[in-house]
Structures are given as C-alpha cells and as structure tokens.
Amino acid sequence: MKSPAELTLSLRRQWENADKRETRLLGGENAWPVIHSIGLPTSKEMFSDLDSVKRHVNEWRQVNVGEVIWEGVRYRATSGPVEMPVQWKLQQPTEWINACADQTIHNEFKSLTLLAEQTDPLFHSLLIRRRSLWLSKRLDEVVQAAHLAMELESGCAAGTPLRAISLGGIDTKFFERNARLVTALLDTRFDDEVSRIGIEAFLGAISEGDHWLLLMDLDGSLLPFRRQRVRSSELRESILPGKRLLIIENESCQHQLPDVPETIAVLGSGFDLGWIEGHRLQERKIGYWGDIDTWGLQFLAKARLTVQQLDALMMTSEVYEQHSYAAVPEPIIAGVDLPTGLSNPERALYKRLLKEPKGRLEQEFLPQKFIRETILSWANS
Known part of the structure; x- marks a missing residue:
C-alpha cells in the first residue's frame, strides 16, 4: 500500500x-x-x-x-x-x-500556461519538452522569441548581421541572448534545417562571431596534431602549410577522408567562409566539397566568389544521378534565385534540385571508396 x-x-x-x-x-x-x-x-x-x-x-x-x-x-x-x-x-x-x-513545479506549470496562451501552438511541444531553453529567461522575452521565429524566413537577413535584424521589436543583443532558443524554435518550423547549417547561414546573415573549424592534416606531417580545432578569426590570420587546401562543408564525413600528401582539410565551415579571404591562396590548389542540395551550392557559390580557381568535388549532376538512391527530401530550400558564382552546369543542377522530390544528397552518404578515389584523383591532377 x-x-x-x-x-x-x-x-x-x-x-x-x-x-x-x-x-x-x-x-x-x-x-x-x-x-x-x-x-x-x-x-x-x-x-x-x-x-x-x-x-x-x-x-x-x-x-x-x-x-x-x-x-x-x-x-x-x-x-x-x-x-x-x-x-x-x-x-x-x-x-x-x-x-x-511542489512550488517549483507549480511555477513551471504557471509559466507554461502563459506561454501556451501567447505563442503559436506549433511551439508548444518544444516549450513543454525542453524547459531548459526558457526557464532562466524572462517570459516576455520567450514570447517575443516565439513571435520572432514566426516572422523569420530563409535568407531574410540579406547579408546583414543578426544584430541588424529589426523584426518584432527586438534589440541588437536579442540573438546573442537567445540564439539557442530562437534556433530551436526555427528548427520546429523548418524541420531542423537551422541547426543543421547554422542560424546565420539559414537567415543569410554575415557572421560576426568566432566559429570553431576542424583542421585535418591529411598528410600527417604538416601540423602538430592530425586533428585540431581553430577559431575562424585565427585561421584568417594564419598561413597553412602544404600545397593543397580542401574545404569541406560538414564535419560528419571526416572519417571518410584519405591520406593525401601536402594537403590540409578544413571541415565544418558551412556559410562561414570569410577566413578564406585572409589566406594566400594563389599558389595552392583549392578544392571544395559540400552536400548536393541548394544550401551546399549556395556555400560553393560564396566560396567561389572569393577563390575563383576553386575546384568543386563530387557536386555534379552525374554524382547526384549515380547516388540518387541515397538522396532525401530537402525540407527548406536556400532560395529559388540562382546564387552568383556557380558555373553553368552547377546552375543547371541547382534548378534541377528545386524540382526534385528528393533534392538533397548529403556528403556522408556517398560511398567511402568513391570519396577517396575522387579526392586522390583531384590531388594528383
């Protein structure tokens, strides 16, 4: 009993x-x-x-x-x-x-009741399940974040910093205080796309913060460690050793990379490509490899505007067709307008992906043998 x-x-x-x-x-x-x-x-x-x-x-x-x-x-x-x-x-x-x-539980329930009354039902499950997103915040600011998340759209920052967004009466420090909450709210609207590529990339905002990048020494003797993390601001001021630089959109495919002489790979840059501008790249071979989807091609276009001699790897219609069995739907596209910087075949691929029911082929789902052979062929060409 x-x-x-x-x-x-x-x-x-x-x-x-x-x-x-x-x-x-x-x-x-x-x-x-x-x-x-x-x-x-x-x-x-x-x-x-x-x-x-x-x-x-x-x-x-x-x-x-x-x-x-x-x-x-x-x-x-x-x-x-x-x-x-x-x-x-x-x-x-x-x-x-x-x-x-219990007074704590009573207070949380009271707060959730208020949030349920003042936010879109789309967010209620998130707010109930993930209390850590808002428990330490003022409720009026949580409500403001929820209203803002309903107004924000892909690319709406149009190249301005997050602090310059002036929707919903927010102040310039709002994103700084509430980035995690706003990202989670936007993920609810846009099928986790925002956390996948980063809130700044999704909104089309320029990055003002310091982004940690993963460096991999594919040669094995160019850096003190085989893998190390570096702030993008520090990388911008540094000169990397080696004859080749391979820029990779996502970190998740690091285990698929081959050993390549005289080559450094920089992974996880996403839309944060400003560090490239600080490098002396004219004398080295530059490769770029990202997802085959509208976001990946957006990132490629941005990189090519900085480095015109850049080689795109495994980002063609042929690669998409050969491995379309691994493609998945792209829930939120980067935009219908073709980004400046793509080659004609890449522009055609972008248009095609806009119409494909499964318009996303992620890097990590390509066969490892194919990845390694392609990278080695690029390095030896």
Whole structure:
C-alpha cells in the first residue's frame, strides 16, 4: 500500500519526464483521467499492524485533490468489509500539479500556461519538452522569441548581421541572448534545417562571431596534431602549410577522408567562409566539397566568389544521378534565385534540385571508396 506522500513523489518524478509532461499537457481528453493504484494492506498487516493501516486510511481521507476511490475489502481479521482507498484519480493537469505539492513545479506549470496562451501552438511541444531553453529567461522575452521565429524566413537577413535584424521589436543583443532558443524554435518550423547549417547561414546573415573549424592534416606531417580545432578569426590570420587546401562543408564525413600528401582539410565551415579571404591562396590548389542540395551550392557559390580557381568535388549532376538512391527530401530550400558564382552546369543542377522530390544528397552518404578515389584523383591532377 502506498501513502499519499509516496504517490506525490511519483507524480513529481512524472513531471520531470518529458514524454509524460507533453502527453498530459497536450493530449487533451485522451490523456485524462490519470489513475494511480494505491494498493491494499495484506491480511498479515491487518492482523499484526492495524495501527499502521488506520494511519494509512486516515492519511488518504485527508487528501482533497482529485478523487480517492474507495472499495469495501473483506479480511479474515474483520467482521465485515472494510472501506479502503484503492485508487487516486486525477481528472486534469491542474489536479496533477496540485497533487505534486511542489512550488517549483507549480511555477513551471504557471509559466507554461502563459506561454501556451501567447505563442503559436506549433511551439508548444518544444516549450513543454525542453524547459531548459526558457526557464532562466524572462517570459516576455520567450514570447517575443516565439513571435520572432514566426516572422523569420530563409535568407531574410540579406547579408546583414543578426544584430541588424529589426523584426518584432527586438534589440541588437536579442540573438546573442537567445540564439539557442530562437534556433530551436526555427528548427520546429523548418524541420531542423537551422541547426543543421547554422542560424546565420539559414537567415543569410554575415557572421560576426568566432566559429570553431576542424583542421585535418591529411598528410600527417604538416601540423602538430592530425586533428585540431581553430577559431575562424585565427585561421584568417594564419598561413597553412602544404600545397593543397580542401574545404569541406560538414564535419560528419571526416572519417571518410584519405591520406593525401601536402594537403590540409578544413571541415565544418558551412556559410562561414570569410577566413578564406585572409589566406594566400594563389599558389595552392583549392578544392571544395559540400552536400548536393541548394544550401551546399549556395556555400560553393560564396566560396567561389572569393577563390575563383576553386575546384568543386563530387557536386555534379552525374554524382547526384549515380547516388540518387541515397538522396532525401530537402525540407527548406536556400532560395529559388540562382546564387552568383556557380558555373553553368552547377546552375543547371541547382534548378534541377528545386524540382526534385528528393533534392538533397548529403556528403556522408556517398560511398567511402568513391570519396577517396575522387579526392586522390583531384590531388594528383
């Protein structure tokens, strides 16, 4: 048999479970009532520990939240049925919260109620499941972030910094304070595309912050470490060793790269390609490899505007056709306008991808043998 205090602790633990929290707050009538079994004293307890049983019954008689369901139970030690509490039924979220008898949970529920009233239903599941996104923030700023996330669109920054965006009455430090929250909200709207490529790249904003890039020494003797992270601002001021530089959009394909003499690879740059401008690249061979999708071609175009002699690797219609079995839909495109900097075949590929139901072929899904052979062929050409 469980006491009210024991079930109260269980209800508090359930509040900490994101799945239960979401189901009970958003599930409507289908999620309620919630019924918890109290359990019955054994015949032995009725015979040898009757005082404990009486205390148990009295504790449940004092519960005034929800509905305690009683049943007459027969025991050998009693002359007739004894009314015992068997279930605790909670009919709605407010009863659950009151039954928890916890001020922190009460405050969180109150905040979620306000957020549900003032934000788009699209975001309710996120806000309920990921409380860490907003618990430390002022609620009016969370509401403002949700309203902003409904106004922002792909490319809307048009080459300005995030701090220059003036939608929804935000101040210049808003993105700095709320980047994680706004990214999560936008991910909800745009199928996780924003966190995949970065909020600045998605909105078309110039990067003002320091982006960490992954450097890989494909030669094995050019850098002190085979892999190391460097800030983009520091890389801009540095001169990398070697005769070849391979720029790669995503870090996820690092395990697929071959050993290549005199070659450094820079991975994870995405839209942050400003560091290229600081390098003396005229005397070295430059390769660029990104996803075959509209975003990957946007990044390629930006890189080529800086380095005209850049070689695009594995970003052709032929590669797309040969490996289309691994293609997936691109939920949010980079834009319908062709980016400046693409070659004619690349422009044709961009137009094609806009029409393809599965217009994204991600780097890491290309066969490793094909990747290695292509990179080595480029290095030796």
